[in-house]
Amino acid sequence: GGSDSGATGNGLREKDLTLKIVQSAKSYFNKNSGYKVYYTRLSDWYPSLSYRSDLANNVGADRFISVHINSATPSAHGTETLYNSKGYKSSNKIHAYVRPATGFTNRGLKNRTGLAVLRNTKTASSLTEIGFISNEAEAKKMKSNTGTYGKAVYNAIVNSFSTYPSKR
Numbered sequence: 626g627g628s629d630s631g632a633t634g635n636g637l638r639e640k641d642l643t644l645k646i647v648q649s650a651k652s653y654f655n656k657n658s659g660y661k662v663y664y665t666r667l668s669d670w671y672p673s674l675s676y677r678s679d680l681a682n683n684v685g686a687d688r689f690i691s692v693h694i695n696s697a698t699p700s701a702h703g704t705e706t707l708y709n710s711k712g713y714k715s716s717n718k719i720h721a722y723v724r725p726a727t728g729f730t731n732r733g734l735k736n737r738t739g740l741a742v743l744r745n746t747k748t749a750s751s752l753t754e755i756g757f758i759s760n761e762a763e764a765k766k767m768k769s770n771t772g773t774y775g776k777a778v779y780n781a782i783v784n785s786f787s788t789y790p791s792k793r
Contacts, residue, residue, distance in 0.1 A: 627671030632696035634757075635764035639694040640669065642767055646692050646755065649775020650782075657783070678745035687791045688715055689750040691742050692778060694767065696759040705732035705754045707740065712749035718785035719751045719778070726777030727770075729756045729763060749789075753778070 631639025647664065654662045663684050665672045672680075681689040689712075695701065704724040708716035716734055724731050732754075737743055743750045755774055756763035767774070 645771035703730035722781030
């Protein structure tokens with residue numbers, strides 16, 4: 626967000642699409658008092674990488690979910706979820722809801738502890754790459770389905786806690 630547009634392609638910016646996805650997920654969480662959700666970005670600004678992980682750590686978060694959009698060649702395609710070593714089980718739940726919602730190729734789950742937000746969070750952490758903004762068909766579908774993807778993120782988190790409850 627802010628001065629960092631993230632990935633760009635096909636006339637779209639990652640920061641705009643991911644913001645809409647998270648705002649959609651928030652609309653569902655607003656109706657469910659069983660969850661206390663902290664957001665790093667609900668408007669167009671740039672939270673630093675350390676701000677993101679520090680927020681999760683400072684509030685004692687049970688999960689950390691980061692929503693992103695990939696970019697590569699125009700032929701690259703698919704949804705993938707990256708996770709830290711503590712996050713495989715909950716990340717699997719996230720991926721199991723988000724990937725079918727996109728309908729994109731399953732690029733799978735990948736342990737990527739080198740990424741700052743996954744490495745520096747002390748809880749189960751997932752970074753979901755919804756699709757490829759560089760792929761014209763995926764970009765078009767992502768632009769039209771941010772609400773659907775937000776609902777999938779919400780359902781994924783709720784299911785994750787149903788299966789792997791908080792220790793609180």
